[in-house]
Amino acid sequence: MKIILLPLQGVKVGNQFIEFGTPKKELINMLGRPSSDSENQLFYDDLEIRIDLDDSEKIEFIEFLNGPFPEKTEVEIYGVNPFQVTSHSFIQLLSEKNNGQVDDTEEPYCYSFLESSVGIFRDSCEVDVEEMISEMKEEGTYSEHEDWILEDKEKAKYFWTIGIGSKNYYK
Template sequence: MQKIKIIPLVGIEFDDITIALYSSCEDVKNLLGEPYSTRDDSLYYFNNELRFDFDDDGKVEFIEFLGSIDGELQPIIYDVPAFQSKADTLYNILREENRGDIDDSEDGYSYGFLNISVGVYRSSIPKDVEEMIKEADEAGEPMDAGDIEEERRKADYWSTIGIGIKDYYR
C-alpha cells in the first residue's frame, strides 16, 4: 500500500512524490501519468479515487480523495488515517488544527475547515440510519443486520476528504 500524506495548504505526498497545490496540469501528468478519466476541469487517478481540480490558469486549486474507508487510497492527515478514523475523531482533530471558523451549514454531512482549507463529506449521518431502521420497522420490513451495519459504517466514517488553496472554502 502506498503511503499518502495530506498536507493542508501545501499539497499531498505519495511515497516519494509531492504534488503541490498550484502545480500545473502538466506537472500532475508528469508525476502520475495519464489520468484514469477527465471531466470538466478535473483529472481523476487511481480508479477515480483521487481528483485534481484546476483554476482558470490550469493550476491545482483542489485535491480530493474519494475512496472512503474501502478505497485503495488511504491518506493520512495530521498523523491520523483520514478514512479509517471515526468521523467524530477526525472532525475533532481538524477542528483543533483549524483554530477558527468552520462551515457547518450542511448539518453534519460535510464540514469546511476554513483556516486550513480542508473539507470532509459523508452521504449520511448516524441519525439518518436510526430513522431508516425505524421506518423499515414501521413498514413491517425490518432491515437485516448486514444492511444496518453497512449503513452505520457509511455514517460513521467520512467518504471524501479534500484540500484546497488558501480560502478555497470561503
C-alpha cells in the same frame, strides 16, 4: 499506496510531492495520464482521487473519494487515517488544527475548515441510519435488507470524502 495530505501545501503520493499550484502538464508527468478527465478535473482511479484545476490549469483542490473504506490507498492527515477516525473525533481534530472559522451550515454531513482549506463530506450519519432502521422494522422490511443496512450503519460513523485546497479555497 500511501497518500499523506498536507493542508495548504498539497499531497505526498509515495515518494512524490504534488503541490498546490503545480501545472497540469507537470502533474501528468508525475502521475501519468488520468483515468478520466473533464475540463478542469482529473480523476486517478488507482489513487482514488480527483484533482481540480484553476482557470490557469494549476492544481487548486485534491479530493479523496472512496472513503470510508478505500480499496487501493491509505490516506493520512495530521498523523491519522481520516477514514478510521469517527466523525465526532475527526471534526474535533480538524477544528483544532484549523484554528479559525468552520463552515458547518450543512452539519452533520459537510464541514469546511476555512483556515486550513480542508473539507469533509458524508451522505448520511448514524441518526439517519437509525431512523431508517426503525422505519424498516415498522414496515417489516428490515430483515430482507439487514446486510446493507448494517454496512450503511458502520459507514455512517465516518466521513466519506476529504478534500484539501489551496489557501482560501473555501473562503
